[in-house]
Amino acid sequence: MEEKQQYFEEVLRNRYSCRKFKGDMVPEESIKKILEMGRLAPTAKNKQPFHIYVVTKAEGLAKIDEVSPCRYNAPLVFIVCASHDEAWSDGVSNSFEMDASIVATHMLLEASNIGVDNIWVEMFDRKKTKEVFNIPEGLMPVILLPMGYSDTSASPMHNTRKTLEELVTFI
Numbered sequence: 001m002e003e004k005q006q007y008f009e010e011v012l013r014n015r016y017s018c019r020k021f022k023g024d025m026v027p028e029e030s031i032k033k034i035l036e037m038g039r040l041a042p043t044a045k046n047k048q049p050f051h052i053y054v055v056t057k058a059e060g061l062a063k064i065d066e067v068s069p070c071r072y073n074a075p076l077v078f079i080v081c082a083s084h085d086e087a088w089s090d091g092v093s094n095s096f097e098m099d100a101s102i103v104a105t106h107m108l109l110e111a112s113n114i115g116v117d118n119i120w121v122e123m124f125d126r127k128k129t130k131e132v133f134n135i136p137e138g139l140m141p142v143i144l145l146p147m148g149y150s151d152t153s154a155s156p157m158h159n160t161r162k163t164l165e166e167l168v169t170f171i
């Protein structure tokens, strides 16, 4: 059990944002594992208001480049979408972006767990993404997850974190 805990923590500590991918494709089996861990993510009231598009064809990757400067040559991009109308809401707040974020976090950590490098991308044009991929009305692309195999070993911003003292207050 302790070994498993240590391994999990190692995955969390070692994961970093990859900004230079080799062209090598991620095997289908790995893509399925990443998707499966996304499927298991918790969502508010278990509404599961999300849908994931898997982009691997050259035509689709070219469209990603039209909507974002942040593909970094990744051969695989997941578009994590969520529905505002299907998500839990109390009339004031709506959980669709939080739900999508948890799904994406599960996917990104599973990717790192199986040796697939990855990055979370928010810098993309949501409206244009809907248009170029014909994403249905009511479904909003929330996060892009470019994935593949790193062409470099390090990311400049990894390990630059505030201290717990700065981030936490016990009250």
Ligand SMILES: Cc1cc2nc3c(=O)[nH]c(=O)nc-3n(C[C@H](O)[C@H](O)[C@H](O)COP(=O)(O)O)c2cc1C
Pocket (backbone or CB within 6 Å): 015, 016, 017, 018, 019, 070, 119, 120, 121, 122, 123, 124, 155, 157, 158, 159
């Ligand atoms: C919500 C969110 C949005 C992000 N958007 C982008 C982005 O659009 N482009 C990019 O290159 N990195 C993006 N990142 C990656 C962050 O810059 C990165 O996680 C952070 O600098 C810490 O570095 P690390 O992931 O290597 O530890 C994003 C990360 C998060 C969590």
